[in-house]
Amino acid sequence: MARKFFGTDGIRGLTNTAPMTPEVALKVGQAAGAHFVRGDHRHRVVIGKDTRLSGYMMESALVAGFTSVGMDVVLLGPMPTPAVAMLTRSMRADLGVMISASHNPFADNGIKLFGPDGYKLSDADELEIEGLLEGAPPLAQPELIGRAKRIDDARGRYVHFAKATFPEQLRLDGLKIVVDCAHGAAYHVAPDALWELGADVIPLGVTPNGININDACGSTHPQLLQQTVVASGADIGLALDGDADRLIVVDETGKVIDGDQLMALIALDQHRLGQLKGGAVVATVMSNLGLERKLDAEGLRLERTKVGDRYVLEAMRATGCNVGGEQSGHIILTDHSTTGDGLVAALQILAAMVGQGKPASELLDQFEPVPQLLKNVRFAGGAPLEADSVKACIAAAERELDGRGRLVIRKSGTEPLIRVMAEGDDEAQVHDVVERICAAVTRAAA
Missing domain, CATH: 3.30.310.50 (Alpha-D-phosphohexomutase, C-terminal domain)
Known part of the structure; x- marks a missing residue:
């Protein structure tokens, strides 16, 4: 069966144009809900979103869809994609949903689905949901219609989780960090987590208005971050995208560092500490040949997959590797997360800086990229x-x-x-x- 709605990262498109319409979102809620209503327990779905204007509309449509088939809904409000994955697991939900088009402009939106284990859905699950989209899922009896509830402490839960991935014996005291949140989902949680760990934080992209997400800021537009790092004399700059599942870094000289160098540093630092699993890093066919050569020189392998962080994760689970990702900055660290997490990846980079006592420009020059x-x-x-x-x-x-x-x-x-x-x-x-x-x-x- 050919895919009609789902791409490599959920459903995505221009808002109010098929497939990204309220009608389709309602049907996705009904179809995904029907697919995951199993057993006689009270079923629950967790829904988060980024800061796009259309997020309210898509959220309401999804709530209508899920409750109509008997699922209770927990609304998180603006939260990073990895936070939705984490909270889906910790709240024992049957399903997690993130409303976001990631690094795309505000006019686009998307729907990402996570299973009860916090992992993105398999191709098989997505195809089954697509099949249900074409029909009419069974609606709940009136007394069994779901309820919707908004929780207020989601941000705090995620900040606590992210900080727990940073080595307990280390702090960020004395580090000046510029963080660009792209006016997106991490506009509160990323600066808060860094500040609570002791950093001097200079926040950028933290005033979302519904239409400025990813607009000349964030991981796809690091120019302002570069300028701010150099002008402020910061030690490092961190750039997230709209849903905060990817990370790009700027060193203290203003140089942009991509995901390949980030993966190299994290993997080699973990290898040095005896924490790297699987003897390899998993990355896509887009990762630079220089990364492969560097890992080979250290007695490690680069396992390549087709493009898409979901395929990277599948290979990581199959090979037992705990470090993987994409050149674009999706860094997956399975000791901590079930999906790419820009903030958690940033904290591992900062841990290496503090632990080794070296500047970002030295640590993030792990290999010579091939043109x-x-x-x-x-x-x-x-x-x-x-x-x-x-x-x-x-x-x-x-x-x-x-x-x-x-x-x-x-x-x-x-x-x-x-x-x-x-x-x-x-x-x-x-x-x-x-x-x-x-x-x-x-x-x-x-």
């Missing part, structure tokens, strides 16, 4: 990657890079984009290969 270029080609419809001209161009590029680099071409699971990535030791060759393929895709999509 890599990623470009996106937007298309209106059709299947440009199926065109013979595009296939021929890709085949020629693969022959050129054979033994000297890698090529990754894929269709985005969340946007109408073709992503073209190449890397290799010859930077000019990498640029030439990417430009040729992008031109071929553009012509085929015209």
Whole structure:
């Protein structure tokens, strides 16, 4: 059965345009609720959201859907995605929902679902829910309709959880930290957690108004963070995205550090302390070849998966690894979380800084990246990657890079984009290969 609603990270799209409409959200609540109503106990779903204007609308529709099939609803308000996963487990809920389009602009929104174990749903579960979306799930008898309740201490619970992942014997006293919360879901919890651990905190992106989420701020727009770190003489800058499940770091010189370097530092620090499991780091096909070479030099492996943090997590669970993630900054640390957690990842970076007594610029220069270029080609419809001209161009590029680099071409699971990535030791060759393929895709999509 082909996917109609779910992409690589739940359901996502432009608000008030299918599939991101209140009607679909109500049906998702009914379908997911019906799928997880098992046994005779009182069923419960936990719902969190980021700070988008449309979050109120989508939340109300989901509440109507879940309560109509007999599920009680616990509303968390604006909370990071990993907090929803954590609270789903700790509150013994049957299901968790995050309303967010992550790093996308405010006009988009999305629905992410978590099972009772706090993990994102499997492909099989999502396909079953899609099947129920096409029908009419059985509605609860009037006396069995669910109730909705908002809890007020969700932020405190998550801050306590995040702080518990930081080594008990360490503190952040003396560190000046700039944290950019992207006017998103972590606008309270991230500065609070850092301050409670002793840091001198300079907060950015903490005044959400419904439409400024990810707007020239956060992990996808680190320019303001860079400027603020340098101007304030801060020790480090941390940038989260709209739902705070990814992290990008800026060192004290203003240099942007991506997820590959963050994974390298966390993994090698844990390896040094005897805490790394599985003898490997799990990352996607997009991670830099330099990371793979660095791990190999340390006697460790890089296990690659297809793009999507859910696939990284699946491989981590299968191999027993406890460090994984994506170059984009989704860092998954399964000793602490069941999904990517930007704040928890940041705390591990800060623990390494304090524990080793080294500046961010030194610690976060773990390997020399291989020249890599990623470009996106937007298309209106059709299947440009199926065109013979595009296939021929890709085949020629693969022959050129054979033994000297890698090529990754894929269709985005969340946007109408073709992503073209190449890397290799010859930077000019990498640029030439990417430009040729992008031109071929553009012509085929015209």
